[in-house]
Amino acid sequence: MRRLPKSLLLACLSRGLRPRSPLPPLPTPPPHHPPPRRLPFSTQTLTPAHPPLAPDAAPAAAEPAGLALLEAAELHESEGDHRKALDLALKALAPLQESHGGWSLPVARALRLAGAAASNAGLAGDGLESLGAAAEIVDYLAPAARRGVQPEVASVGAAVHEQLARAKMALGRRWDAVGNLRRALELKGAYLDQGSVELGDAYRDVAEAYAGVLDFDKALPLCMKALGIAEGRFGEDSAEVAKVRRLLAVIHTGLGRHVDALEQIEIARMVYERLGLDVELSQVEIDGANIRILLGRSEEALNDLKRVMKRADKESEERALAYVTMAKILNSQERTGDAKRCLEIARGIIDTKDSVNPGRVAEAYAEISLLHEAMTEFETALSLMKKTLAVLKGNKEMQHIEGSISARMGWLLLHSERVAEGVPYLETAVEKLKNCFGPQHFGLGFAYKHLGQAYLETDRHESAVKFLTLAKDIIHATFGPTHEDSIDATQSLANAYGVMGSYKLAMDFQEQVIDAYRSCGPGSSDDLREACRLREQLKMKMKGLRHAVFPANSLPVLPEHND
Template identity: 50%
Template sequence: MRIAITPSVLFKLCCSKSFSKNIIAPLKSYQAAGIFHPKSSPHATFNLFAYINSKLIHHQPYYFHRATQAFLAPSQTLSPLSLHSDLEEALDSANNTEELLTAFKALEASLNKDDERLGLACLKVGDILHSKASKNLEKALGFAVRALEILGRNDGEGSLPLVKALRLVGSISCRIKRFNESLESLETAYQILGSLEEEGFNGKEFNSERISIQLEFANTKNLMGQRWEALLNLRRALQIRMQILEPDSMELGLACKDVAEACAGVLEFGEALPLCLKALEIFEAKLGENCEEMVQIRQLLGAIHVGLGENEEALTQNEFCRAILLSLNMECELLNIEIEAANIQINLGRFGEAMSNLKAVIQKTGKESEARVLAFVSMAKVLFFQERFGDSKGCLDMSCDILNKLELISSEKVAETFLEISMLYEMMNEFETAISLMKRTLALLEKIPQEQHLLGSVFARMGWLLLFTGRVQHAVPSLESAVTKLKSSFGPKHFGLGFAYKHLGQAYLEMEKIQSAIQMLLLAKDIIEASFGPQHEDSIDTCQHIANAYGVMGSYDMAMEFQQHVIDRWEMHAPDAKDELREAIRLLQQLKKKVAGSPSAVFPAHCLPESLLK
C-alpha cells in the first residue's frame, strides 16, 4: 500500500538545501541552456606495478543501465495516476516519436499546467524517448525536467513519481556526459527515498526504485572513472536484491556477475571470486553449459583466478571457454581465448606451449587485426623471458606498426596495449622508449573518462621511471596526478596508491620538501604495510626513506625510531638480508653520532661525499 507524503513533509523536502540545490538549480541551468521550454514546447534544441590485463575484464559502457532495465519491466517504470484512458492509450500505442508527441499534445490540452497527471505524462514520454535512441536524449531531458517541476510543486502521494523523475533526469544527464548534474539529481532522489522509508514506505515498486537509484549512481560514477565509488553503489543494490529475490533467480545471477566484474576492475579479487562462483552456479542451472553467456562468466572467473595468482585454475576455465566456442563455431572469440591461454601459460613458465599457441593464432589472423597485435605482444613476453631481447623488440615493433593504423578505431584497447608494450620495454631497460609509449597512452586515455583508473596507473609508472632516471622535476606532477586518479578509482587504501605515495615522497625528499616527503611516506607506509605486511621489502624501504627524511630535517629521535624499525625487520629476513641489515645498523650508528654532535657523522647514506660513494 502506498503511503502519502503529507504537505508538511513535502514542504520540508522542498525547502531543504539539497532540494533547492539539486532540483531548482538544475532546472535553471537547463532552461538557460535552452533545453527546457515549460510552456510552448518540451523539445530540446568513472605503481599498479603488478599489471592486471584489463582486457580479461569485459566492462560495458552501459552495463549498469542494462542491469536497471533487467530489473524494471516497462510496465513498472512508471506508476501514473488515472490519466484520460483514451489519451493514455494513445501514448502507449504510439509507433514513433511524432505519434508520441501528437498524443502528448492532445493530453496536455485537456489538463491544467499544474495537474499532477500532466507531470506523470511528461515523465512517461521522457522515459519512452530515453529508451528509444540517443538522438532523442535532449527531448527526453526536456520532458523529464518538466515532469520534475510539476511533480515537485504537488503534494499528496507524488513523492515516488518525483523520485522517478529525478532518476530519469540523472540517467539522461549521465548519457549526455553532464555527470555532476546526474549525481545531484540522483542524490536528491536517494534522500527522498530515505524519507519515504522512515515513513514506512515499502513494497515492490519502492524496492525497484531503491535498486535503480543505486545502479544509476554506479553507472555515472563508473563513466567518471570513479570505480571504487561505483562499486559501493553496486554492493548496496546487490544487498537489496538478495533480500527480495529468489536465491536462484537469473536476475540475481546477473547482479552477482556485475558486482564480481566491478570488484575485479578495482583488483578486489578475493571479494570477486565467491560472487562470480555464485553467478556461475545460477547461469549453469538456468542456461546450461554450452552458451555464449557461460563463456563470458568463465572468462571473468579465469581473470579473477589470474589476479589471485591461481593460474592453473585460470587455465581450467580457459579450457572450458575454448570447448564452448569451438562447439558454437565462434572463431573470432576463440582467437582471443587462445591468446589468453598463452598469457596464462607464460605466467606458469610454460614458454614452449605458449609460443606454439601464439604461432597458431598468428597464422589465423589478418595482417592488421587486433588479435594479431595481442598475439605479437604475448610472443614478445615469451621471448623476453627466454632472454631473446632482440627478437622480443622485433615483435613489439610489429605490434606498434599495426597499432598506429588501429589507433583511431579502438582507442581504449590501443591504449591498454601501448601500456603493456611500454612495460616490456621498461623491463628491457629501454626507458626512453617506455616513457614515450606511456605519453602516447596518456594522450589516448585522457579522452576516455571511464578509463581514469588506467590513467592513474600510467601516471604512477611514468612518474616512477622519471624519478628513477633522475628527472625529479618532471616526475612530481606525474606522481601527483597518479595519486589523485588512483585514489578516485581504487579507494584510499589500495596498494597502487601506496606505491604512488612512496615515490612521490622520494621525489619531494630529493627536492628538499621534507615535510611533504614525510607526509607522503607515512601514508605510503600505512597502505603498503596493510597490503603486504611490515616485513615486505617495500615496507622496509619505505621506513628507511622516512628515517632519512627525519634525519635530513634534524629530528633525530624520530629518525632513530624508524631506523630501528628497519633493523628489526631486516633481522626477520636473516641470513638472506645480511648486507641490508649491516647497512641499516651502520646508519643507526651514524644517527647516534649525529645526536652526540660528532662532525664526522654522515646520515642518510646519500649525504656521503661523492668521492666516498664511488
C-alpha cells in the first residue's frame, strides 16, 4: 500500500503576502456617467444610478459627500479602527453611486475598503462579499486581456484582487486565491514600469502562490521573470536576488530537477556568506543538505549540516532543523539509534521555543513525525502529528499544512486498524486539501481513497462509493490506470459494490483491475492471479453460492441450521 505523498509538505514553504502601500488619492470623477447597470450582489440594497444629468445640473454636494466619507474611512482603516472604517465605507456607497454610477471606480474603491475593514474586523464572510463585488466592478471596467487600461483603474483593480486573495488565504482557500493574485499581476503590468521593484515583487508573489499549491509548472516562468527584475534592480550579489533564488530552488525541487535546485542554493549560499547573514546562510545550507540527500550525496549533506551546527546558536531553530535533517541521513544508513538521538535533541530545542513562525515549527514536527513513522514507531509519530495540529490550531493561513498532517494521521490510523478514530482526520483532510490545492490534486485523490476505504470498513457503503469514485478519477488522470493506487481504488470500488450486492457493477470494476494488471507485465503476475481469483469468487456470488468469498477479507455465509 502506498503512503500518502510527503510532497504535500512542500506547501509549508510558501509565505504570506507583504503589506501593500496605500492607494493614491481618487482622481476627479469624469463628467460622463456610465449607463445604468445591475449592481453586484453586495450592493443590491442601493438605489439604481440616476440617468445622466446635464453638466449645469450636476449635484455639487453629492460628490464631495461620498469622497469625504471614503477618505475618512481610509484614515480610520490606516489607524487600525476597522469597525469605524467599515461603517464609513458603507455609508460612502450610496452618495458615490449617486454621483458616479454603481459600476464606477470610486464605488469599487469603497467596496475594497469595506471588504478589507470587514476582514480585519473578523467579519470574513462580509469581507469576501464586498471584495467580490469590487472585483466584479473592476473586471467590468478593465476586462481581462484588454489593452489600454487606464492606470488608475488598473491600480485600484490590482489592490482589489490582491486584497481578495488575502481574504481567501485567511480562510484557507489558497487555490482560489491564486487566480486573484494572477489577475492583480496582470493589472499591475498595465501601470507599472516593466523593470520596477513592485512588479518584480508581484511576479515573485504569484510564483510563490503557485508553488504553495504545488503547481510548479506555472510557478517557474513567473519566478524566472522575478529573478531577472531583481538582478537588474539590486545586482546579482544582493540578498533580494538570493531570496528569489531560494524560491526557484523550491520550484526546481518540486519539478524533480534537483541538480538545478542545488545550483540555485549554492549561488544563494555564496551571497549570504559574503554578506555575513548567518541565519539565512544556515537556512540555505539546510535546504542544500536536503537536496543533496535526494541526489544520494549524503556525505556532502552531512558536511553542510556540521557547518550549520558549528555556526548556529545552541538553542536556535536552525540548529534543531539541522539535527532533523541529520537524523534523516542516519536513518537511511540504518543507524537508527543515532537518528533517534538527533531527533531527541531537535525536539528538546523546539519544545522550549516560542517561535514567531508557527509554520517552521509545524514543519519541524512534521518531519520528525515522518522519521518516527519510517522507524515504525507509529504511536510516537501520531503523538507528534497531534502536536503539529495543536501548533496550527486557529491559524487559518496554515490550513494547507493542517490538511496534509490530518491526511497522514488518518492513513496511519486506518492501517493501524483504528478506523473509527481515523475517519474524522480524513474528513478534515479532504476539506482542507480541496480548498488549498484544488479539486484535482493528487494528494486530494489519495485522501479521497483512504476516506472511501474507511467508510467501507465502517459499513457506510454509499459514501465509500462516492469518495472512491472521486479518488479513482483523480489518481487515474494523474498517474494513469496502471498506477498501484489507481488499481487499489478500482479494487476498492469492486469490493464496495460487491458488499452492496451490486454484482454487475462490481464485476465491471474487477475486470478493470484485471486489465490493469495485465498491462503491467510479468512483474505483476501474482497480483493478476489474485484479481482473477476474486473474479471467480464474484461470479459465484452472482450465482447465489453461499460459500463464495468476495471481497477478499470477507467471510463466507454460514449455512443455516434448523433444529
